[in-house]
Structure formats: C-alpha cells, structure tokens
Amino acid sequence: MSKTLLLGDEAIAQAFIDAGGSAINSYPGTPSTQITEYVMKSKEAKEKGIVANWCANEKTALEASIGVAYSGKRAMTCMKHVGLNVCGDPFMNAAIIGTKGVLVVVADDPSMFSSQDEQDSRFYGHWAMIPMLEPSNQQEAYDMVFFGYELSEKLGTPILFRIPTRLAHSRAGVERRAALPQNPLSSPSDPKSFVLLPVNAKRLYRDLIDKQPAFNKSSEESGYNKYFEGTDKKMGIITTGIAFNYLMENYPGGKCPYPIVKVTQYPLPFNMINRLYDEVEQILVLEDGQPFVEELVKGFLGKGKKVMGRLDETIRRDGELNAEKVAKALGLPAQSGAPVPAVVTNRPPALCQGCPHTDSYTAVIEVMKKYEQGRVFGDIGCYTLGFNMGAINTTVCMGASITMAKGAAEMGIFPSLAVIGDGTFGHSGMTGLLDCVNEKANVVVIILDNDITAMTGGQPSSAHCKIYEICKGLGVEEEHIRTVVPLPKSHDEFVKILEEEVAYNGVSVIIPRRTCLVELKKHLKK
C-alpha cells in the first residue's frame, strides 16, 4: 500500500476509522484537536456511520466513551494534557470498571507551546494502573491504535495513549492496514462491573490489581518495547516514545554504541530494564516530558547504579527534549549556526486585527482605570492574549475566571470582573455562575461570545446561541443580563453598560456578541 502523509494526530484518527472505531467524543485542545477534526471531515467515517462529536468538556466526552464501551463498541476520547484533569473522575473509574474498547488519547505539551503547564499524563496512567502506549513515530501511532484496542478488549482495561506536541503536529508517510469491521452492539459480560457500589468496586479493584501481571507480560512480549544490543557497556539508555528519535539523530545510520531499551508500552518492561541494569555501569533515561520513568527506575533512595536524566539535570528538567539536549547528555560536540542577530525582536502572538475581543477589552480597561482595587479574572482562550493589553490579571484553568472572581469579591475585591469565552463558559463556566447566583456574589461576568471555540481552530461552542437562556436559567436576574455588539462604534454604550453593572451589588452578566473574524472569513469563502 502507498504511504499517506499524515500528522501524528491524523494517523491516530485514520487508525481509529480503520480499526473499527464506532464513536469519538472529545473536547478540542492543542495539540490534540486534529484527531477528532479529521474523523469529522472523513468521508469514510461518514460512510461507516461513525459518530464524531465535540462535547461540552473532557469529562462529558469520556463518560460518553464509557457508554459506547458499555454497548460493546470501540470508543475514543481525545484531549490535551490538562483535559485529563477535567475528566480525572471518569478516567480513574473506567480503570476500576475494566472498560473494554476505550482509548483515551492525551496530547501532552512539553515546552508549553500552547498550554499553561507541561504535566505528564503518564503519571495518571500509572496511578490508574492501566497500560499506556507512547508511540515513537506516526506509523507506530497508527499501528498502536489497532494494538491498543486488541489489548483493551483482551485484558479488560481502558488504554491511555500518550503523544507529545511534536508527534501530534508532525507529518510523515503512513502505511494503512486493511480496515476492520465495527463491533456488534452487545451488553457487558459482567453487568455488575458498571455499578461501582462499594460492594462491587472492592472486587473490581482487586481484579485490577490481579490484572497487573498480564499487563506486564504484554509489555515484555508485544514487540513494541525493544532491547537493542550495544558494544559499549559503560552506559545503557532507556528511551520513551519520541525520545528514541532524538537519540538516533545523534548517531548517523542509527549506530549507537550503547545498549538501549526503547519503551513505547507501559507498564515498564521489567525484564528488559533489569537486563540493561545488569549489563551496564550506569543508566541514562531520555523522555519527552517529566522524569516519570527515571523516578521509577531510580527509586526513592536512588541507591545502586547511577541513573541520569532530568532529576539530576543531566538534561534540563523543564522544556521539551530535543537532539541537542541529548547530544549534551551524551557528551557529544554541540553544533550551532550563527547566533540570532540583536536586531531581531520578539513577535508575540496577538489578537487579530479587528477582533471583537479587542473592543471588549478596550471598554473593560477604560472602566477599570477608575478603580485601583478592581481586578479582572481571565480564562483560557484567544482572549487570554488580553494580558498583553493589560486587560486581565489572571489565567489559571478552564472556568476559573468566574469562580476566582467570586472568591475575591467575597474577600472585598471591588469591582470583581470575570472574562470568559463562550466555549470555555460551556466547558466549565456554568457551575461557577450557579455558585455566584446562590451566594449573590458581587461580580460582573463578561461572556465574550464569538460563536465558536476560536483558539483551537473554530470548533462549535457547546453553549452556542444558548448563553442568554443558560444565564437566565441559572438564576441571573434578567435585567442584569446585558448584551452588546463589541465594535469601536459601540464603545460608549459598552462602557455605560459595564459601569451600570459594576454599580449593581449582585451577579451581572454582560454578553458582547460578534462572530470571530477568522471564522467569518471561512464562511464568506464558502
């Protein structure tokens, strides 16, 4: 079969379609978005009747996948690393259930290209005691989706499928396999396994513990973890996922003198690593992420042979791995071109020319100038870039604008403003607004409604065309739900509305609504 040029994300999506996947339920988040998007746009997926949905958040998405699995079908849920925090509850419990046919694809973002932290999802998989897959390239990503479903159904466990930004957003030629049919609709073989009452959960947790040897056995025998012989026993190297490539980049022709254990499947292959430990004088661990494997191999006391990696900063602890960092750790000569000339200035990302958020922020800045104590609590989306305009004071996590504004208002911060986008409001803002209403918090919540989830490339927003009604339904008084069109010509009107609502002691919502320009251009083209 000929090769198709696919992003790592797209390779996973195509494999999902080819491996008999029935439903993909996700929430967009860089760098995972293109997986679900690819399935949505795929003609094949449509012909096969595959369900592809953007859900309100990662939790609702993963729960839908557990429902798909309950029906005997193959499911996938994709998210960025911080999304795994949002669906931590169903994730941990899907593990206890032993949910078959579920792949949880999590794209981590080492170096935080488009994220607020660089947490490593493998700690979650380890914690949940389930197998994890971490492909080293696009072809493996494709193949391992097939393998993941087999493993999941054979051993009775969901699978955590971890990729970093560089694999998610890099293209390579991928060879496809013959497509598998979808599973027939069926009921769980053990219906009690989906009822996590303590009486069942205790038994199921024991089952999960008892499955561990089978997980380990697969890691040794599946062929995805490999032991490479080496002649120089002064050092042995463990690589995980794409770190293998950064190692090989330093040895033209792939001739690394040291023995290597290439890990792409977890739990860690005990026998292979034990063999490496016995054969070499010291170990170097290369992983694109936090020192997950390094900690496991080193142990708490760090006794025995020397284990090097990010913990001892042989490799800088923060930031993504690359070939240069690996070269340095191996003591190989560094190579670099000319330095960046001093004339080069930074060009940070900014809101687009004519973006509706700019008009909203211009009004916010003008009103807030009058209050020394006032604070604006921001959220996650394009509008986070308002920080560069001096418009917002905080950005923490999805939905935290409203709840932080409430907490601060109750401590006496006045005015206490929250700024949140329509997509993020649908994801995690509604419950926080209910808290505000219940406590009659003195906050002004500005819901920037640009009709879509803009930052990740224009996915539909779950609260689309429902924001006013949602706020009303949650108990915000109708006279304090205000709408405005954010345009330079309506600046004075916006300022007046904002001043009036700041003056009101209670919960106010202002909805500036104007379509995202990037999205508008796409529609005009069609």
Next chain:
Amino acid sequence: MKKDIILCGVGGDGIVSVAKIISDAALSVGLNVKQSEIHGMSQRGGSVFSHLRISSEPIFADVIPEGKADIILSSEPMEALRYLPFLCPTGWIITNSAPFVNIKNYPDLGAVMAELKKVPHCVAFDANEIAKTVKARSNMVLLGAAAPYLDIEFGKLEEAIRNIFGRKGEDVVASNIAAIQAGRDAK
C-alpha cells in the same frame, strides 16, 4: 539525498501550505518526509515556523537540530534571521524582503537587510510585488524561488499543487503554478 528546511514567517501567511506542497512532492518521488508545525496560541500573528526534513534515508527526529538546516525559507526578512542558529555553514536563506510589520517595535529595515547580507548564501527579493503581478499569494512565489535548491524536479512541485489545490478548482491551481514559476524565474 538530505534536505533539512526551516520554513518560517508570521502566523497566517501560508508557510504551512508551502511545507505541505514540498512534502507531497517529496513523498511522490519515494523520499522520506517529516514535517512539523505549530498550532494553537502561537499561531495568532506571532512568529511561526515549520521544520521540513526530506531524505532518502530514514529520518528520526521531527525537528531539525541546530546547525543542521540546509535551507531557511522565510516569508519575512526579520523572521529569517530568527532561525540563523539552525542554519549549517553551507546553508541558504531564501527570503521575502518585504517586512510584515504588526509590532510597534519592528526594527529598522536597513539594519535587518544588513544582517541578511552578512549571511554567506542568501537570496532576498520582494515576493509580494511578484505575487501581485500573477495574482497569487507570496508564499507560492517563495516556494518557486526555493525550488532550485530542493533537489526535487520542478514538475513534481506542480503536480503536488494540483493534488492539494485540485478541489478548489482549475483557476486556483493555475494561479499557484504561475506563482511558483514566477518565483523560480525571479532572480
């Protein structure tokens, strides 16, 4: 055969499309390809780049190590300089000389061009002007200018354009092909 290419510019200027066309052409002649790009927040009008690696041998890393790039293809003169640490001593810069000024502190253009002149192998020309004459985007003109350095037959790039833009109609295909031809003949 090995070509490591840094494509760079400013978010939204179409460098990712250029990377896709070269990748498609390379794959069609049986070469290995890896092409990485940046999405998300870093896209919004900020500096963007894509690493494109083409080789007859297996390619390992998705990104080009410093000091190893054979070509920097840039849609903007200052952005070309930003990636100098990646360029190998024998490498070429092919860049648009027309600046994209979306920041208040954009440096003096003369100083930028002076730095580019210091690079041993550099082709700088106004791709925007040429793009206007063929009614296409400047990214395609730049691709044409880079074509002689790619070690890929020109006809294969034209084919790739047909593959990628075919759905958008014959007019789009024709204007893009005219643009890469104009870029190739520009110097």
